[in-house]
Amino acid sequence: MARRKMVAGNWKMNGARDANASLVRDIVFDVKRFPDIDIVICPPAVYIDPVGQMLSGSSVQLGGQTLCEQEKPGAFTGEIHGGMLKDIGCSYVIVGHSERRALYGETDAVVATKFLTAQACGLQPILCLGETLEEREAGQTEAVLARQLAAVIDAAGVEAFKSAVIAYEPVWAIGTGRTATGEQAQAAHAFIRGQLAQANAKIAGSTRILYGGSVKADNAVALFAEPDVDGGLIGGASLKAAEFLAICAAAQ
Ligand code: PEP
Numbered sequence: 114m115a116r117r118k119m120v121a122g123n124w125k126m127n128g129a130r131d132a133n134a135s136l137v138r139d140i141v142f143d144v145k146r147f148p149d150i151d152i153v154i155c156p157p158a159v160y161i162d163p164v165g166q167m168l169s170g171s172s173v174q175l176g177g178q179t180l181c182e183q184e185k186p187g188a189f190t191g192e193i194h195g196g197m198l199k200d201i202g203c204s205y206v207i208v209g210h211s212e213r214r215a216l217y218g219e220t221d222a223v224v225a226t227k228f229l230t231a232q233a234c235g236l237q238p239i240l241c242l243g244e245t246l247e248e249r250e251a252g253q254t255e256a257v258l259a260r261q262l263a264a265v266i267d268a269a270g271v272e273a274f275k276s277a278v279i280a281y282e283p284v285w286a287i288g289t290g291r292t293a294t295g296e297q298a299q300a301a302h303a304f305i306r307g308q309l310a311q312a313n314a315k316i317a318g319s320t321r322i323l324y325g326g327s328v329k330a331d332n333a334v335a336l337f338a339e340p341d342v343d344g345g346l347i348g349g350a351s352l353k354a355a356e357f358l359a360i361c362a363a364a365q
Contacts, residue, residue, distance in 0.1 A: 116321050118337065118364040119278065119344040121153040121239060122351025123178060123207060123325075128160050137167040139354035144171055146358075147365045150344065153205050153239075154351070158193050165202040176205030176239065179213055182226040184233060195234030206231045207346075208238040209261070211284045221264035228265050232273060239278045239346065240265060241325070242305065246285035254283075255304050262308050271312035279305060279322045280346040286326025288348060295335045295342075298324045302341035330359030337364050 128136075133156065144152060155176040156164045165175050181192035198206055208231060209224035219227075224240070231238040244257040258281070265273075281301050286293050293301070302322045310317035324336050325346030336342055344364050350356040 116319065116343045117149070117151060119151040119153065119321055119323060120357075120361050120364050121176060121205070121207075121278075121280075121323065121344075121346050122155060122357055123210070123346055123348050124154070124156045124160075124351060125178070125212070125348060126157055127352055128157055130160075130163070133160055133164055134167065136352065136354050137164055140173065140357060141168065141171045143354075143358050144173055144361075147361045148172070150361060150364045152361055155205070155207055161198070161203065162201045174204045175202050176207060177203050177236070178207050178210070180206050180208075180227060180231055180234075180236070182223055182230055184230055195231050195236055199235050203236060205239055205278070206236045207241060207280075209241045211241060211243055211282060211287060215284070221261055222268075224261070225264045225268035228273070228277070229269050232269070232276065237276050237278060239280055239323070241280045241282050241346070243282040243284050243287075243326075249283065249285065254301065258301065258305055259308055262305060266309075266312060271309060271316055274309060274316050274320045277320070279320060280325045281305060281322060282325035282346060288327070290327050292327040292329075292332050292336070293324065295339045298336055298342055299339040302339065306341055328360060330356050330363065333360045333363035 153174045153176045177198040180195040186194040208227045213219045228238045242261045244254045248257050306317050321343040323344045323346045324342050328345045
């Protein structure tokens with residue numbers, strides 16, 4: 114089944130008012146060239162609202178980079194409820210990014226809870242899965258991906274993937290300049306789709322699986338040509354308008 118490609122920019126903890134304004138202006142100026150893909154920008158939380166205002170009238174959608182796992186808002190100092198992300202115009206939220214897993218102790222169980230909370234708030238989770246270099250070298254890639262995905266399927270059910278996106282992000286490729294080859298990405302994406310298919314073949318066929326990890330304009334074409342790669346989750350290259358737009362062109 115044909116899946117609409119998606120390019121999502123994860124700005125991580127980068128940006129400032131003036132720089133954001135110029136980046137967003139350049140992206141919005143050119144985005145009409147890409148009517149056949151979904152484009153999402155995930156700024157740091159404090160900039161989501163002003164970036165959303167700059168995006169108004171364009172087809173670019175907004176996403177958060179994380180959310181609080183709590184189902185209801187309340188006394189959780191410093192946290193951001195999914196309903197708040199929805200309220201300021203987000204359609205998506207990244208869940209289970211490897212930096213959240215490694216630096217902030219997010220376990221598979223926490224990631225699954227965040228996935229559920231995101232959907233309860235009307236947001237589509239972009240669920241990140243991926244193995245470390247040690248795990249790959251130990252031949253554990255498939256076991257890690259299966260475990261991370263099963264935690265969410267067990268908690269949310271496979272039907273939940275009707276309104277979710279998966280991002281395969283090998284940890285060894287994130288921010289390192291070392292990209293998975295098209296073949297490596299395809300093998301991991303096909304494995305993830307196969308895991309979903311064991312639960313529901315139709316949902317597996319329609320779920321978008323993005324690749325993330327040092328995607329640049331010059332490697333995006335080869336990655337996005339793979340049959341199970343449905344676009345990209347882009348970190349560093351999403352901070353440069355020309356580079357990000359060239360990646361969008363590769364997905365179009
Ligand atoms: C990411 O942070 O999700 C990511 C893929 O980063 P980069 O593109 O910089 O490797």
